[in-house]
Amino acid sequence: MRVVVVGAGPAGLVATKTLLQSRSEDFPFDPILLEQEGDIGGTFRYRSYENATLVSSKQLTSFSDFRLPLDHPDHLTLEQYVDYLRAYCKHFGITNRIHLEHKVVNISRNPDGGHDVSFVTKLPSGDWDLVPQTIHAAYVALCTGLHVIPSFPTIPGIEHVLNRDNHASGPVPAAYHSAEYKSRAELAGRRVMILGTGETGMDLAYEAAKAGAKEVVLCTRSGFLSFPKALNDFEILGVPFKSDRAGVPIDTLITNLAETAYVHPWVAAARIRWFVSDFVLRGVLWFLTGTQAGCNQWVGELEPERLGRAYVFLNKSHKAMPYINRPYKSRPAILEYMSKYIDSPEDMPPHTNFAVDLAPFPTHFLPNGRAVFPSLKRKDAIRMAKRDVRPDLVIYATGYTQEFSFLDKAGGYATPGEADVRNIVKEGDESVGFIGFVRPGVGAIPPIAEMQSMFWISLLKGQVRKPLPPPHYHLLVKETARIKYGVDHGAYMSTLARDIGAAPGLYELWRAHGTHVLVCYIFGAAFTTFYRLLGPYRSPMAPEIVKTEIWDTITRRGWAGNLIMGVIPMVFYLCLNGLVLCVEVILTLGGALQTR
Structure with a gap:
């Protein structure tokens, strides 16, 4: 059973490895991986830049049965992560399955069944x-990934942005996509405009400030929701609450029981747990930082109807926020004494008046190179309305688009957006799997790709429950939204696990692995390793990983953190789910009595 895997990023690597480990007499999978680049790693290798780190933690991003030592930093550099992927390939013996510089040019239906995959190879000449x-x-x-083909929105007059040929690092173009950005040297001494306030845009704003740019203008379409990738230090009534390490990764804070496991279908469908947690979180944020827009975020607010985990991708590149906040932060001294958030020392700006200016996307550029901003009621728009902004470098941090020109049009192939299972x-076309084409609001794509690989293989083997219950894991978006592939990490992971029989029951889990593993499962986030404790993809390594590394993520929260972010929410959600279950039973019994 030959399987062609296209793309040697994390998704392609874990799909290949999972296929090999799932071989059986009835399903002798024979995977071969084709990659057009000269190395593995995908976006992490070929769209990386100086000082870039993962915003998802190593605990969540690492694959289920190949982990990193506890003494490694929580957030790896992109180079470290690619090294991890290389070690993963070597450990599981999939290197000889990978064919680099093999570019897929066409995939078509074979009249006798299956698919014909055509590819070209790179010659010594290049x-x-x-x-x-x-x-x-x-x-x-x-x-092939979500982040490959740069997306360029049209801005009239962009050609009027002047080029500086005498830049220290050599000729630098006046406008390019963030996929081409590589180092701080490109930003030094420039008047930089960055289009987009995703995590890359935020990174570049910080890099420009640190590089000594003359001016940095960061443009946002409709705002963002900012959180640090790791919770750092707070002060309450002058008493500091400091973490032992470099903060606690926020993607390890969400608990499992009654948030993703044992959630009544009615509660899941209504997204009640998302909205309740957002309500509580906004109150906590106001008390600790003085603002509800994000964590210590004083500008760039989302509209109220889009503020929360049900709607947006959390922006965990927080380093530029001290620069962005500078013109806007205003909090009475008494409240600042009562409680305040302390930025990481390396993220704090020097004590100057330099700020990263937040602005709307420009409508156009004038012939003299001046940017024209729309008239809006937003704080940043009002402040920037009369500013004379004439950048000599514009960076499009505007995301990516996906193209599948290699799929034969006559074959009737779907695209990831049409993948309805x-x-x-x-x-009806289960022989083609799209792995790694969803993005979590808070979480990471690689572990999702591992879970998707297990689901797809189970589907091919006929081992997925039927019928599938409705999906209640998608982020809520408008019909006109550009990105519709957002999911809640925990809800999506647990849904796939239940579909393939890998989500453990509490009593079953306790009998098989004892109290320690059970407590970890209850208090931990939706780690893929949990779904390999029992079920069709059971791993002998999983219990030890849970009792060591995952246990470490729980104990690092401290007793207060586990009480506030663990016990109290779990008790509330358990009561909520129990109440809904009682209502369902009463309605069911009432309906049964009426039919007699």
Whole structure:
């Protein structure tokens, strides 16, 4: 059963490894991975830049059965993560399955069944061989990633932005996509405008400030929700509450019981737990930082109807916020004494008046290079309305788009947006799997790709429960939204786990692995390792990983953190789910009596 995997990023690597480990007499999977670049790693290797680190923690991002030592930093650099992927390939013996500089140019239906995958190879000259080769495959896993082809919004007059040919690092273009950015040297001494306030845009604003840019203007379409990737230090009534390490990664703080496990379908469908947690969180944020827009975020607020985990991708690149806040932060001294958030020392700006200016997206540029901003009632728009902004460098941090030109149009292939079975396959065409094409609001794509791989393989083997219950894991978006592939990490992971019989029951888990593992499962986040404790993908390594590394993430919260973020929410949600269950039972009994 030949399986062609396209793309050697994390999704392609974990799909290949999972296929190999899932081989059986009835399903002798024979995966081969084709990658057009000269190395593995995908976006983490080829769209990386100086000082870039993962905003998801190593605890969540690492694959279920190949972990990093506890003494490694919580958030890896991109180079460290690519090294981790190389070690993963070597450890599981998949390196000989990977064919680099093999570019897929066409995938078509074979009349006798399966797919014909045509590819070209790179010649020693660096050119692509014009004569394609073809492999016949029973199945195809598309793992080409969300962040490959840059997206460029149209801004009239951008050609008027002047180029500086005398820059210290050599000729630097006046406008380019963040995918091309590599180092701080490109930003020093420039008047920089960054379009987009995603995590890359925030990173670049910070890098420009640190590089000594003359001016930094960060443009946002409609705002953002900012949180640090790790909770740092707070002061309450002058008493500091400091973490022993460099903060607690926020993606390890969400608990499992009654948040993702044992959630009544009615509660899941209504997203009640998301809205309740947002309500509580806004109150905590106001008390600790003085603002509800985000963690110590004083500008760039989202509209109230989009503020919360049900709607947006959390922006965990928080380093630029001290610069952005500077013109806007206003809090009475008495409240600042009562409680305040302390930025990481390395993220604090020097004691000057330099600030990163937040602004709306420019509507156009004038012939003299001046940016024209729209008239809005937002704080940043009012402040920037009369500013004369003439950047000599514009960076598009505007995200990516996906193209699948290699899929034969006559074959009727779906795209990831049309994959209606758990966002992985199109119903009726299960032989083509889309792995790694959803993005979590808080979380990471690589562990999701691992869970998707297990689901897809179970689907091919006929081991997925039928019928599938409705999906209640998508982030809520408008019909006109550009990005519709957002999911809640925990809800999506636990849904796939239940679909394939990998989500453990509490009593079953306690009998198999004891109290320690059970407590970890209850208090831990939706780590993929939890779904390998029992079920079809059971791993002998999982219990030890849970009792060491995952236990460490729980104990680092401290007793107060586990009480506030663990016990109290769990008791509330358990009561809520129990109440809804009672209502369901009463309604069911009432209906049964009426039919007699």
